[in-house]
Amino acid sequence: MARVVRLLKGIAELTRPHNLLVAAVTTLIGYGLVSKAYGYQLIEDTFAQAALIVILVAAAGYVINDYYDIETDRVAKPWRPLVSGAVQPNVARILAYILFLSGIIASTNLGPCVVVFVIVNAILLHEYSRWVKKTGFIGNMVVALNSAATIIFGGLVRSVELEVKVPYSVLLPAVYAFLFVLGREVVKGIEDVEGDKRVGISTVAVKCGVVCARRVAALLLGLVVAISPLPAVTGLYNWLYVAFAAIVDVSIAVSLINLYRASSYHELIVEARRARSLLKLGFLAGGVAFTAGLL
Numbered sequence: 655m656a657r658v659v660r661l662l663k664g665i666a667e668l669t670r671p672h673n674l675l676v677a678a679v680t681t682l683i684g685y686g687l688v689s690k691a692y693g694y695q696l697i698e699d700t701f702a703q704a705a706l707i708v709i710l711v712a713a714a715g716y717v718i719n720d721y722y723d724i725e726t727d728r729v730a731k732p733w734r735p736l737v738s739g740a741v742q743p744n745v746a747r748i749l750a751y752i753l754f755l756s757g758i759i760a761s762t763n764l765g766p767c768v769v770v771f772v773i774v775n776a777i778l779l780h781e782y783s784r785w786v787k788k789t790g791f792i793g794n795m796v797v798a799l800n801s802a803a804t805i806i807f808g809g810l811v812r813s814v815e816l817e818v819k820v821p822y823s824v825l826l827p828a829v830y831a832f833l834f835v836l837g838r839e840v841v842k843g844i845e846d847v848e849g850d851k852r853v854g855i856s857t858v859a860v861k862c863g864v865v866c867a868r869r870v871a872a873l874l875l876g877l878v879v880a881i882s883p884l885p886a887v888t889g890l891y892n893w894l895y896v897a898f899a900a901i902v903d904v905s906i907a908v909s910l911i912n913l914y915r916a917s918s919y920h921e922l923i924v925e926a927r928r929a930r931s932l933l934k935l936g937f938l939a940g941g942v943a944f945t946a947g948l949l
C-alpha cells in the first residue's frame with residue numbers, strides 16, 4: 655500500500671500540478687479575450703475542454719522532461735521522483751506518451767487547425783526535452799514559445815467555436831508571456847549552471863558566465879516591467895489588470911534587486927534559486943492580470 659501511495663505521489667509530482675494551474679489560467683487569457691472582443695460571456699463550456707487539453711499536453715511535457723533529465727537531476731535535483739525511485743523511468747515515459755495522446759485526442763472535435771496546433775506544441779515540448787534543451791538559449795526560447803502558445807491556443811479554441819477570426823489582440827499577452835518566461839529560463843540557467851556545465855547544456859550562464867546571464871535576464875524581465883502599463887492604456891483591461899500587473903512588477907523588481915545584491919558566484923546561484931520561485935508567483939499574478947483585467 656505504501657509503495658502504491660509513493661508511486662501515485664511521485665506521478666503527481668512529475669506532472670508539476672502548480673504549473674498546470676498557471677497554464678490553465680493563461681489559456682483563459684486568450685479564450686477570454688476572444689469572448690470579450692465579440693461580446694460573448696467570458697467563460698463557456700468549451701473553456702474546460704481547452705484547459706483540459708493544455709493540462710494534458712503540459713503534464714506530458716513535464717513528465718517527459720524528467721525522463722530525459724534523469725542524469726542531470728541526479729546531481730542537481732536528487733529529490734525528483736525518477737531519481738528517488740518513486741517512479742520507474744519506463745513508467746514515466748509511457749505515462750508521458752499517454753498524456754500527449756490524450757491531449758491530441760481531446761482536441762479532435764475542435765477542427766483541423768486546433769488539432770495541428772496541439773500536435774505541433776506536443777512535438778515542440780517533447781523535442782525540447784529530448785535535445786533542444788541542450789542548445790541553451792534556443793531551448794529557453796522554445797519553452798517561452800510553448801508557454802505563450804497557451805494564450806494563443808485559448809483564443810484559437812474560442813474563435814473556432816464562435817466561427818470568428820482570432821483577433822490580433824491575443825498577441826499582446828502572448829508577447830508578455832514570452833518575454834517573462836524567457837527571462838525566467840535564463841535565471842534558471844544561473845541556478846543550474848554547475849549541473850548544465852557537467853552535461854554540456856550551453857545556456858547563457860554556461861556560455862558567457864553567470865554575471866552576463868544576470869544581465870540578459872535583467873534586460874528581458876526589465877522590459878516586461880517597462881511595458882507592463884501598456885495594456886491598461888489600450889482600454890481593453892480594467893483596474894484589476896493594473897493591480898495584478900503591479901504584483902508581477904514587484905516580483906520581478908525584488909528578484910532583480912536580490913540577484914544584483916549577490917556579491918559572489920555562489921551567492922548569485924542561491925539568489926537565482928529564490929528568484930525562480932518568486933517569478934513563478936509572478937506568472938500566476940500575470941495570468942490573473944490578463945484575465946481578471948477583462949471583467
Ligand SMILES: CC(C)=CCC/C(C)=C/CC/C(C)=C/CC/C(C)=C/COC[C@H](O)COP(=O)(O)O
Nearest residue numbers: 673676677680801830831882899902937940941943
Ligand atoms: C506584465 C504582465 C501582466 C505579465 C504577465 C505575463 C504572463 C501572462 C505570464 C504567464 C506565463 C505563462 C504562459 C505560464 C504558463 C505555463 C508555464 C508554467 C510555463 C513555464 O513552465 C516552464 C518552466 O520551466 C517550469 O517551471 P519550473 O517547474 O519551475 O522549472
Ligand SMILES: CC(C)=CCC/C(C)=C/CC/C(C)=C/CC/C(C)=C/COP(=O)(O)OP(=O)(O)O
Nearest residue numbers: 677711712715716719772775800801803804807
Ligand atoms: C498550447 C498547447 C496545446 C499546449 C501547451 C503546453 C504547455 C502549457 C506548455 C507549458 C509548459 C512548458 C513550456 C514546459 C516546457 C518544458 C519544460 C518541462 C521546462 C522545464 O524543464 P527544465 O528546463 O528541465 O527545467 P526544470 O526541469 O529544472 O524545471
Ligand SMILES: [Mg+2]
Nearest residue numbers: 719720723727
Ligand atoms: Mg528538467
